[in-house]
Amino acid sequence: MVRIPILRQGCAYESVEQATLVHHATREPFALVDQANSGMVRRDILLMDDNVLDSFSIADLIEIARKAGQLFVSASLPLGETQQSFDNYIGQLSATTGMPVAYCRNNAKKISGVLDEIESVLTGLTRGLDMRVLDRGYRAASGLNLNFYRAGRIFGAVLPSNSPGVHSLWAPAIVLKTPIAVKPGREEPWTPYRIIEAFAAAGIPREAMGFYPTDHAGAGELLRSVDRAMLFGGGATVKPYENNPNVELHGPGYSKIILGEDVVDDWEQYIDLMASSIDANGGRSCINASAIWAPRHTREIAAAVAQKLATHRALPADDPEATLAAFTNPAVAEQINAAIEHGLSGGGAVDLCREHRGSDRLARLGACSYLLPAVVRCDSREHLLANREFLFPYASVVECPENEMPDAIGPSLVATVLTRNEALIRTLMNHANVDRLNVGAIPTWKISWDQPHEGNLFELLYRQRAFQIEPAA
Amino acid sequence: MSSNSEKIENAKIALDRHTREIVQWHFDPATGTPFWLDHAKNWGWDPRTEVQCYDDLDKFEFFEDEWLRGGDVRRWVPKAFANDPIYTFETGGSTGVPKSRININDFRTDYELFSQTLSDASFPRGGDWLMLGPSGPRRLRLAVEHLCQHRGGICFCVDMDPRWVVKLIKSSRLQEMHEYKEHVVNQGLTLLRAHKGISCLFTTPKLLEALCERVSLVECGIKGVFCGGTQLTAQFHRFAREELLEGKIDFVPTYGNTLMGLACHKPFDPADNYSVIYHPPSPRAMIEVVDPDSPRNVVEYGQVGRARLTTLTKEFFMPRFLERDEGVRTRPCDAYPWDGIADVRPFSGFASPIVEGVY
Incomplete structure (x- = not known):
């Protein structure tokens, strides 16, 4: 059985306690993951050399x-x-997460792509700052001296298991000269471990990187011990950190597609866009759409999207046609399904995908449980199922007058707005509810490397300082 | 019969004899405990005749710790001790009425017996102690001080209120919780720096980590650390020995509570791979690992089950109490020829998690 050690300042350490990961299909033990005690996490972080990457230039790190x-x-x-x-x-990634092999490969390419395009990513994060300023400490630009200092001496990340692509968000910290300490998601130690080993093989000193599989208490110690951090998790996980400016939160996305008055009558043109936003990457990401908002035609829109998504089937992860992830814990699939059924039982909402498919949402294939897509048309935007996000392709379809939408949609990580109405676009641009705004037919999942969303890693790690220097004589 | 089997059998005989004596005491109208005498009126059976051995305690219903919340605390005082000075020690109480257990000398007796397990090299006779743990209405504060005095030392103490810590955790006020921890640790550090005669320390796992973040206990002259109060994992055990205490300070983990007393750790053996194995202070108290669904039945060795406690002292009789912990049943060892419990952690069968690890 594969054993994944803790990496303490880059060096492998085997704990006396391990978590056992099972293969999602066989339920047989598949890997042992060494577990760090919380005190170890803190002790190591406090002992890390936060200057260990300072001798590298940004160009070298790129x-x-x-x-x-x-x-x-x-x-x-x-x-x-x-x-x-x-x-x-x-x-291995597919085995313990249940994610289709093809999606695992796509996500790996995404991570590789971010590292390959890291210069564009940094340009986006710094709005075109000449990165040499971080090497020299200051520079004269447009007649002004710019000086930044690194407030994030050690950067921490508490990571999820739902989608390997998210690891592209923390990896740039290393290029920004910041040593890291990460806690992997329970079922997905593979990607962060491999990223660290890839960085080490490429020349980053091992002592700049820590990898700490640990429990809830260990995650708390990690967040407390680092200077700046990124936290992925559900609402209850992120809530205690809501007012902590040092922790960038990546909670539920509640991403949405919004149709304006001017285009809603042409809704049929956007069915592929809507379906793709919901089901790409198995529908497991916070940037997948979990709701469609329109001023009318919601019954027809829901029916058409449902018809398209009803074609998904439960297939083994290694089937090239597989599009849905198996639930590594069948009980989780059952709980989600029960929550949706509970919402439907009160009336005012219907899962049109199930009607098209003619079969239950909860599907089983051997020992695996799957949730087949759900498209739930809600009579009211206050309905229990109108603003929910689940770990499978799920979307509500909600009717709402256009002028009420910006306030009514609530916090939305991504909003793709389909309209040519400048007033609506401007209102959304000015609204705090939307973190990333796509104007036009751009799927919610489509990311532009130079457009950081859900926080800005550079702004999290660096602070600008007022700076003057006496001109040379 | 091998020597080991003989020790096990002798321990069982002693436990049976002790059980008979304690049941006689608590149910004798002259010496007994009003709570039990009153309770027994409706049973239709007399424990004094029907309890002849430890296993006969199965005839009692499971002890409910709710009985200890509120009401006349004197109903727990055996008549024979009615005129003695009585302590009441509390457990729980973050919200609502705490559980109270009366005490006269039990805490002293328990810790004097525990003292016999400590090495004089690690916990020097005459060495002073720092008690950095829960204070207030808890027995631990007085018990550690008595342990220290029993070994000829003077005990330095700080205040620590775990109920406040629980409230802070439950309300997600983690920053305040850490500030309070710092406040406690700072007082401990001040004492350590000011009193060079301190060579022994009682503290909890979290406070030990926080202390060692600030100082080397080796350099402070600490020789032995007695640790308890909350769950200790095998990995923490290793971490404490190898790193926090730099492999140079003795580390003695214990498991206990106000209701039972103090269970000692099996002497450190590398073969146990840092598993923390506790043995109860038989015959004064027993810990058994039972099937959570059928708690009259003890699980097999090596199996996980719920901790079931029984306290058998003249001051307090507590048969078959299902504790909020679970662990692995372990075999008797040379030092403790009766069952032990390993890898104790909060019982996983509760619907909502217990706030623990707070010290």
Whole structure:
């Protein structure tokens, strides 16, 4: 069985306690993950050298990141006492997360792509700052001296298991000269471990990177001990940190598609866009749409999207046609399904996808449980199911007058607004409810490297300082 | 019969004899405990004749700790001790009425017996102690001080209110919780720096971590650490020995509570792979690992079950109490020829998680 150690300042450490990961299909033990006690996490972080990357130039780090991105998708890299090929990684990732192999490969490419495009990412994060300023400490630009200092001496990340693509969000911290300490999601230690090993193989000092599989208490210690952090999790997980400016929260997305008055009569043109926003990547990401808002035609829109999504089937993860992730814990699928059924039982909402499919949402294939897509048309935007997000392709379809939408949609990580109405666009632009605004037929999941959303890692890690220097004589 | 089997059998005989004596005491109208005498009126059976061995305690219903919340605390005082000075020690109480257990000398006796398990090299006779743990109405504060005095030392103490910590955690006021922890630790550090004679420490896992973040206890002259109060995992045990205490300070984990007393850790053996194994202070108290769905039945060795406690002292009789912990049943060992419990953690069968690990 594969054993994944803790990486304490980059060095493997085997704990006396391990968590056992099972293969989602066989339910057989598949990997042992060494568990860090919370005190160890804090002790190590306090002992980390926060200047260990300062001797690298940003240009060097960009090159290292590119190399790491290539190694990530091609090299044989250490995994505990063994070596892990890229194909091993994909197989292992799929085994413990239930994610289709094809999606695992796509997500790996996304991570590699971010590392390859890291310069564009940094440009987006810094709005075009000449990154050499971080090497020199200051520079004269447009007649002004710019000086930044790194407030995030050690950066921490408490990571999820739902989608490997999210790991592209924290990896740029290393290029921004910041040592990292990460806690992987329980079922998905594979990706952060491999990213760290790829960076090490590309030239980052191992002591700049810590990997701490741990429990809830350990995650809390990690967040407390680092200077700046990123936290992924559900509403209850992120709530205690809502007012902590040092922790960037990645909670539920509640991403949405919004149709304006001017285009809603042409809704049929957008069915593919809406379906794709809901089901891409197995519908497990916070950037998947979980609601469609329109001023009318919601019954027809829901029916058409449902018809399209009803074609998804439960297939083994290694089937090239697989599009849905299996639930590694069948009880979770049952709980989600029960929550939806509870919402439907009160009336005022109907799952049109189930009607089209003619079969239950909860499907079983061998030992695996799946949730087949749900498109729930709600009579009211106050309905229990109108603003929900689940770990499978799920969307509500809600009717709402256009002028009420900006206030009514609530916090939305991504909003794709389909309209040419400048007033609506401007209102949404000015509204705090939307974190990333796509204007036009752009799927909610489509990311532009130079457009950071859900927080800005550079702004989290760096602070600008007022700075003057006496001109040279 | 091998020597080990003989010790186990002798321990069982002693436990049976002790059980008979304690039941006689608590149900004798002259010496007994008003609570039990009153309770027994409706049973239709007399424990004094029907309890002849430890297993006969199965004839009692499970002890309910709710009986200890409120009401006349004197109903728990055996008539024989009615004129003695009485302590009441509390447990729980973050919200609502705490559970109260009366005490006269039990805490002293328990800790004097525990003292016999401590090495004089690690916990030097005459060495002073720092008690950095829960204070107030808890028995631990007085018990550790008595342990220290029993070994010839003087005990330095700080205040610590775990109920406040629980409230802070429950309301997600983590920053305040850490500030309070710092406040407690700072007082401990001040004492450590001011009193060079302190060579022994009682503290909890969280406070030990916080202390060692600030100082080297080796450099402070600490020789032995007695640790308890909350769950200790095997990995924490290793971490404490190897890193916090730098492999140079003795580490003695214990498991106990106000209701039962103090269970000692099996002497450290590398073969146990840092598993924390506790043995109760038989015959004064027993811990058994039982099937949560059928708590009259003890699980097999190596199996996980719920901790079931029984206290058998002249001051307090508590048969078959289902504790809020679970663990693995372990075999008797040389030092403790009766069952133990390993890897104790909060019972997983409760619907909502217990707030623990607060110290």
